[in-house]
Amino acid sequence: MVATPKPTTERISRAETVYEQLKRDVAEFRLVPGDRFTEQSVCARLDVSRTPVRQALTRLQQEGYVEVMYRSGWRVLPFDFDKFEQLYDLRMVLESTAAHRLCEDGLHAANTKNRALLDGLIARWLVPVAERSTDAALVSQWDEAFHCTLVEAAGNAEMARVHRDVTDRIRIIRRLDFTKQARIDATYDEHGKILKAIRAKRGDQAAMLLRAHIATSQAEVRKITLHQMHMARQV
Template sequence: MSEPVGHRSRADEVYEQLKQDIAEFKLVPGDRFTENSVTERLDVSRTPVRQALVRLQQEGYVEVLFRSGWRVLPFDFAKFEQLYDLRMVLETTAAHRLCDEGLRSPNPVDHALVDELMALWLVPVAQRSSDTLQVSQWDEAFHCALVAAAGNPEMARVHRDVTDRIRIIRRLDFTKQARIDATYEEHGKILSAIRAKRGDQAAMLLRAHIETSQAEVRKITLHQVHMARQGS
């Protein structure tokens, strides 16, 4: 089976698919599988599958089992706590940059990007989405856009990496309508503070918003993970 020519290799495609399977709970923590099962399911050769799995292993998603294939690693909640702490530092710093032009990086603040966020989140209640998956995706995009708008590409790159690593756990935070409503309210207040150039208030609101999400993550149980797979 020949490898396709192009920017994305077959190993990249397998990597992205397996990562998506884990994020969507088609593979849940503790699941065991073999390289052969992946090659058959994705209709690819063994080499890109092995390359993709090694990459996922390095990133802490899976582990290789002696003579018995691979296993999706259980959630490392201590690592998630550390990533949330890092996320909080990055986003509160971004909030201050967005409100104080004196802290600008070599690249200027992207006010147009902030305006786009306001158009999406500062809407009447009747216009809010109730689609949990959609709001989850919008929430992730909101936080990435805030950091990107602050004008520091390296900070945005690190934040995207953190976002990627906590995506699987954040999805479980959007299973209730009350959390969706709270997200709209909290995002709206954060954006209003940024629009008013109140950096301390925006950072405080962001910190509280992230801490609430972090607290919800602490409540997640293995049962919820398995229930998420049933609903996926």
């Protein structure tokens, strides 16, 4: 009896799992710029064969996260801060446009889903100070969801798709914006003001507040050092 080969989809699934885990390791600073590792060490840690590991690493190499080192395994690449600043600029354009769209007459009334998305954001961010979360990792996730949801609620699927891609590419450093309690408090305050402006259909004000909010985060990115990344790794 001829053995049935394992389906290709299973191999793809394993490669995807390894890819997501390694990308998460970089984003959460278990692997920081300059760290070196081997395919064998990844295989042992994740209990998978070499093929999905190699596929995952090749994909991460194409995306600019890692590079292969001749005879010495792989290395996590230094951050390209010029590229990150360009992505922040693009994010600012997309979110400002979304803010204006959200304030257009009839948008909320015409789309129950959009209205529900905004209601969910209001319920999370417009809360008394005593009810605010102090969990940096959780607030970081909520912050990302806040911005993605605003663009999604604006109703342009292609704009939302591009914004999700930008978000994915800057996730690795925007998490550092939440290593200090003051930035968590500021995020609640700024998100609240943005939502109030959108609820009042003040498009220019909402867009201005969003640009200022993103610019503050962009300025924090400029201050990031390798030392800070190592400190964040311990949080």
